[in-house]
Amino acid sequence: MNKFMSVLEDILLPVADKLNNNRYLTALRNGFMVALPLIIFGSIFVVIANLPFLDKLIGEEAYVTYQNTLGPASAATLGIMGLFVMIGIGYKMVEQRGGEAIYGGVVALASFLVLTPQVLEETTGVIPTAALGAQGMFLGIFTAFISAELYQFFVKKNLTIKMPAGVPDAVSRSFSALIPITLTLTIFLLIRIAFSFTGFETVQNFIYTLIQQPLTALGSGLPATIIAVLLIQVFWFFGLHGQIIINSVFDPIWYSLNDQNYKAFQAGEDLPNIVTKQFMDTFIVGIGGSGMTLAVILAIFLVTKSRQLRELGKLAGPAGIFNVNEPVIFGLPIIMNPLIIIPWLLAPVVVAIVTYFAMDIGFAPRPAGVIVPWTTPALLSGYLATGNNIMGSVMQLINMAIVFVIWLPFLKVLDNQYYREEQSVQPAE
Structure with a gap:
């Protein structure tokens, strides 16, 4: 076990360190954080606009009017979230270099608009909102990176x-x-002109066909999801914030998939994706934090007898309800603890597989594209994330039971060790 941990540490820690300190991934992560309050605002109104049984209470016609009245809240935030992300990325990229950050956000937005054809069917002078949402997400990210670098380059010169x-x-x-x-916008104008002479016609078509579509297809599959979940757990085991590292890479894919589900949910169509941002946040991380430790806290209260674990449970319980699990990670401890490496790595992977197939066969509903705040307690978050469906809460309960069962024998071993140590300590006279 020690040799295995040493090999993992030698391989993964340098990689994690580089990822964590990469300025592009840092700007990407922070760019999403800039957009997050707006995304959550839109998601809240999606939930309010789709309250269960409301159509039966007020009638179909009044219900449609009610939804149309609230619709702009989500259309102006969730529907064009790529716009806010690219502004955030451009801002953070220039801010990192000590430049005038607001111009980083402005030049990122303007560069993207220069590349975007302002035409919808036969109407000119308009920008399709799809270009500012999921379909334009990847182009917006690349544009923000490049435009911010070009802007800073010219400033430095x-x-x-x-x-x-x-x-x-x-x-x-x-x-x-x-x-x-x-100079930056002129370069992007030349890029647009150059692409107009290619078979792709626009940069959007090029990015979507060669980059976004394949990556989205890969990220929506179970194998890539398992790898992401496993890496999050491994990095946390070595004391690195696994979510920050892995989400920096996968968030553009997961948010894009999330947006596709949101649009289908709004249109009353079948939801196309199982794996989305909310699949990860609600059904894995959203049950006590990374490693789904809310079930571990519950097991501590039910089966342990050592004073150390009982006190830890009292300390970690309130925070765990709101998916904050640092007390468990550092207090159990989980970091570099060989006694719990197996359940720590295994439980989230098993939950991801079970949840995926439960949604695939229709036992549990797929995430509806609603962004639920990460601090929302389990059961309520499952209900909201699936478009106000109680089976979302049931799926979370099943996931908690899985984690409980996997952790139980290992937690008992740890508890017995702590209990023996406590018993061996003679009280002072």
């Missing part, structure tokens, strides 16, 4: 207009950004 002393600071900063923004 001092290709700026220096205003004389006494000019208001806001005016001076605006003129200072003029040339870097102009």
Whole structure:
């Protein structure tokens, strides 16, 4: 076991360190954080607009009016979340370099719009909202990265207009950004013109066909999901925040899949994807935090006798209800503890597999695309994430039972060890 852990540490820790400190992944993660409050706002109104049995209470016609009235809340946030993400990424990219961050966000947005055809069917002068949502997510991310780098490059080359002393600071900063923004947007205009002479016609078609579509198909499958879940657990075992590291890579895929389900849910169509952002957040992480430790806390209260674990349960219980599990991770402890490495790695993988097939056969509903805040307690989060379906809560209960059973024998071994140590300590006279 020690040799195995040593090999894992030698291989994974350098990789994790590089991923965690990569400025692009950091900007990507922080860009999603910028968009998160808006996404949650839209999700809340999706839930309110689809309250169960409301159509029976107020009638079909009134219900349609009610939904149309609340519709702009989600359409203006969830429906175009790619827009907020790219602004956030551009902002954070320039901020990391100590530049004028607001121009990073502005140039990212403008560059994306330069690349985006402003036509919908026969109507010109409009931008399809789909281009600002799931379909445009990957292009928005790449555009934000490249535009922010180009902007900073021109700034560092001092290709700026220096205003004389006494000019208001806001005016001076605006003129200072003029040339870097102009050069950056000109490059993106040339890119758009160049693609118009290719078979793809637009950059959107190129990115979607060659990059986004294959990656989305890969990320929506069970094998990639198992790998992601397993890596999250392994990184946490070595004291690294596994979710931050892995989500930085997978979030664009999971959010894109989530948005597809949301649009299908809004249209009353069959939901196309099982694996989405909410599949991960609600049915795995959303049951006590990484490793689904709410079930572990429950097992501590039910079967342990050592004072150390009982006290840990009292401390970790309230936080675990809201999916904060650092008290368990550092107090059990989970980090570098060979006694619990098997259930720590195994339980989330088994839950992911069981949940996937339960949704595949229709036993449990697929996530409806509603972004539920990660601190939402289990059972309620399952209900909300599946479009107000009680079977979402039932699936979470089943998942908790799976984790409980897998952890039980290992927790008993740990408890017996702690109990013997406590018994061996003679009370002071």
